[in-house]
Amino acid sequence: xxxxxxxxxxxxxxxxxxxxxxxxxxxxxxxxxxxxxxxxxxxxxxxxxxxxxxxxxxxxxxxxxxxxxxxxxxxxxxxxxxxxxxxxxxxxxxxxxxxxxxxxxxxxxxxxxxxxxxxxxxxxxxxxxxxxxxxxxxxxxxxxxxxxxxxxxxxxxxxxxxxxxxxxxxxxxxxxxxxxxxxxxxxxxxxxxxxxxxxxxxxxxxxxxxxxxxxxxxxxxxxxxxxxxxxxxxxxxxxxxxxxxxxxxxxxxxxxxxxxxxxxxxxxxxxxxxxxxxxxxxxxxxxxxxxxxxxxxxxxxxxxxxxxxxxxxxxxxxxxxxxxxxxxxxxxxxxxxxxxxxxxxxxxxxxxxxxxxxxxxxxxxxxxxxxxxxxxxxxxxxxxxx
Numbered sequence: 488x489x490x491x492x493x494x495x496x497x498x499x500x501x502x503x504x505x506x507x508x509x510x511x512x513x514x515x516x517x518x519x520x521x522x523x524x525x526x527x528x529x530x531x532x533x534x535x536x537x538x539x540x541x542x543x544x545x546x547x548x549x550x551x552x553x554x555x556x557x558x559x560x561x562x563x564x565x566x567x568x569x570x571x572x573x574x575x576x577x578x579x580x581x582x583x584x585x586x587x588x589x590x591x592x593x594x595x596x597x598x599x600x601x602x603x604x605x606x607x608x609x610x611x612x613x614x615x616x617x618x619x620x621x622x623x624x625x626x627x628x629x630x631x632x633x634x635x636x637x638x639x640x641x642x643x644x645x646x647x648x649x650x651x652x653x654x655x656x657x658x659x660x661x662x663x664x665x666x667x668x669x670x671x672x673x674x675x676x677x678x679x680x681x682x683x684x685x686x687x688x689x690x691x692x693x694x695x696x697x698x699x700x701x702x703x704x705x706x707x708x709x710x711x712x713x714x715x716x717x718x719x720x721x722x723x724x725x726x727x728x729x730x731x732x733x734x735x736x737x738x739x740x741x742x743x744x745x746x747x748x749x750x751x752x753x754x755x756x757x758x759x760x761x762x763x764x765x766x767x768x769x770x771x772x773x774x775x776x777x778x779x780x781x782x783x784x785x786x787x788x789x790x791x792x793x794x795x796x797x798x799x800x801x802x803x804x805x806x807x808x809x810x811x812x813x814x815x816x817x818x819x820x821x822x823x824x825x826x827x828x829x830x831x832x833x834x835x836x837x838x839x840x841x842x843x844x845x846x847x848x849x850x851x852x853x854x855x856x857x858x859x860x861x862x863x864x865x866x867x868x869x870x871x872x873x
Contacts, residue, residue: 492565581631602759606772609782623653656732710741730764806859
């Protein structure tokens with residue numbers, strides 16, 4: 488969903504009033520960052536200090552400060568710029584050959600527009616990282632063409648890479664404190680003095696690093712290292728972000744926050760950013776992606792050769808402490824066609840006509856220990872279970 492600045496502000500208030508304080512807080516910061524106003528930053532950072540000091544999970548006593556910030560932000564007129572939906576990257580018939588053609592990526596076609604989020608899925612070794620690094624202009628394609636349409640025409644490789652950011656799965660070690668590193672990044676991009684300090688603090692708050700701003704790389708968890716990378720990236724005002732496995736090694740809660748943040752910053756009414764990210768978390772990719780690119784053996788595929796007769800059948804993924812025999816007993820009326828164990832969870836394939844509601848009803852009638860259940864019939868997850 489794409490919101491204007493006015494709608495973004497309304498959403499921030501709605502989230503905060505209904506008790507979704509974290510989402511309301513981050514949405515407010517996005518709206519404030521859109522203004523590019525030092526005066527607004529000062530007022531909002533005053534709210535941030537109160538918000539971050541509040542030990543209670545209930546932030547409702549801070550509503551009056553929140554609404555004061557909203558009133559000030561509303562005074563700043565923001566032009567949308569009309570950038571959303573405009574093509575920024577076009578890759579045509581891209582291929583890459585490795586090991587004397589033992590592995591060939593492509594041909595792949597990608598047209599990425601501002602505000603688009605593309606998910607890239609596939610098992611390891613199928614070319615996801617190769618494609619990302621080609622799109623990032625870090626690896627040269629063997630054939631095909633790649634073009635960009637940035638706001639300011641790039642004069643050289645440095646200009647290109649300043650607007651095109653690639654975040655690898657394993658980010659390099661950095662030294663010093665979070666805050667100092669972010670300030671240095673902004674100085675490197677020409678912002679100094681008071682504006683540097685205010686903008687860095689805004690970005691620290693926006694990506695949940697306020698309580699960690701004086702920590703070093705070795706003192707941060709994987710989730711906060713990724714938040715640092717996003718904060719550092721956004722200070723560069725990129726137009727395209729390419730992320731390789733940003734959800735790897737994160738717990739479920741951290742994954743959801745990162746995904747929410749990617750969607751929010753991508754759809755900015757002022758600076759919409761085009762994104763491509765790879766992940767093994769297939770269901771999560773589908774939740775936020777405008778389009779999903781599937782790779783198998785280096786080849787993109789719309790349906791990954793799913794058999795036609797499988798398309799109308801229920802496929803369910805479950806995590807349970809019950810045994811395989813006990814699962815079979817639950818579905819003892821010949822509804823279950825196939826049962827597989829894959830990566831710590833069971834995959835249940837049912838005959839045509841058996842619905843997800845039928846599955847839930849059968850489970851509820853039996854003494855069945857269920858930690859997790861998901862209908863993956865329409866999910867890309869079904870392509871990668873064997």
